[in-house]
Amino acid sequence: MEHAGRHKIEIDGVSKIFRKNGKDVTALQETSLGIERGRFVSIIGPSGCGKSTLFNIIAGLVPPSTGRVLADGANIVGKTGHVGYMLQKDMLLPWRTILDNIVLGMEIRGVPRRQAVERALPLMERYGLKGFDRHYPKELSGGMRQRAALLRTLLYDRDVILLDEPFGALDAQTRITMQNWLLQLWADFGKTVLFVTHDIDEAIYLSDDIYVFTARPGRIKTKVTVNMERPRKQEDLTSPAFMELKNHLLKLLAVEQRTAQDEEKIS
Incomplete structure (x- = not known):
């Protein structure tokens, strides 16, 4: 090749x-x-x-x-x-807060919770999720849930990210916002x-x-x-x-x- x-x-x-x-x-x-x-x-x-x-x-x-x-x-x-792999559905766990969902990948990899939270919170603030750490998925819009899911995928900390139609279910205005957000990430x-x-x-x-x-x-x-x-x-x-x-x-x-x-x- x-x-x-x-x-x-x-x-x-x-x-x-x-x-x-x-x-x-x-x-x-x-x-x-x-x-x-x-x-x-x-x-x-x-x-x-x-x-x-x-x-x-x-x-x-x-x-x-x-x-x-x-x-x-x-x-x-x-x-x-x-x-890292993210599907069109955000796959957030409804019984976990947004913060707990975002740190899930790090937890699976064995990162101590305190360390995982310390890494996640500044990124939540930087990428538009400040103040939503204690909310649950049902309380967020589709675009905000996708932000959380993308951050979770990124914090799984792999060099390669697979994204399978992550914005397919969003309305046109939210979609372009998310595209710009993804380009920034x-x-x-x-x-x-x-x-x-x-x-x-x-x-x-x-x-x-x-x-x-x-x-x-x-x-x-x-x-x-x-x-x-x-x-x-x-x-x-x-x-x-x-x-x-x-x-x-x-x-x-x-x-x-x-x-x-x-x-x-x-x-």
Whole structure:
């Protein structure tokens, strides 16, 4: 694989075949990609193209049928705890306060509670959760719960963060606020982020690179690099460069959407 030494995460020939109703179903064709340290990388593609399956393989939750996942050159297939992983649902525990939810990952890793709290409270203040430490999840808005969930994921303290449509359930105004908030976190913490989204605007606005997946069985169709200066601004969403890239991605996805619909008719 190209420039292997620079890659924080390598996906090398990974595929996944599930057994369903006595038949083999390919969810993910052999896929290879390398992500450099500190990059923000998004994956877009039709529903069911294997994006979440790939994330589950990287996180060690599902074994691949073929291939390897390497973190800093070490094989992590089937091993959990090497990446932070956040889903669209915030997964906050309703019986724990926001502070107790945020420190949960550190507790799991064996960090003493006092130390975990001392680390969490300044970050809660810095990132807009000051005064909510004793609240419970049901008392917070969707955006605030996602902030807490993201902080919990960051404080799990892994270099690589997987984010699977974390803002998919939010309204448009809250979503752009959360995107800017995430970019601030990313700039401050220097994490390597792999991000799944169905929103092309979101992918362009956040990313250094975008991988477009084909319809199921998924594979990488192309990689697009976003050549827009950072820090990103909301005005960028209507710039000529942004719109040109958006139209290009829409055309790529339209082909895959038609393929997905044709496959549904056949099946």
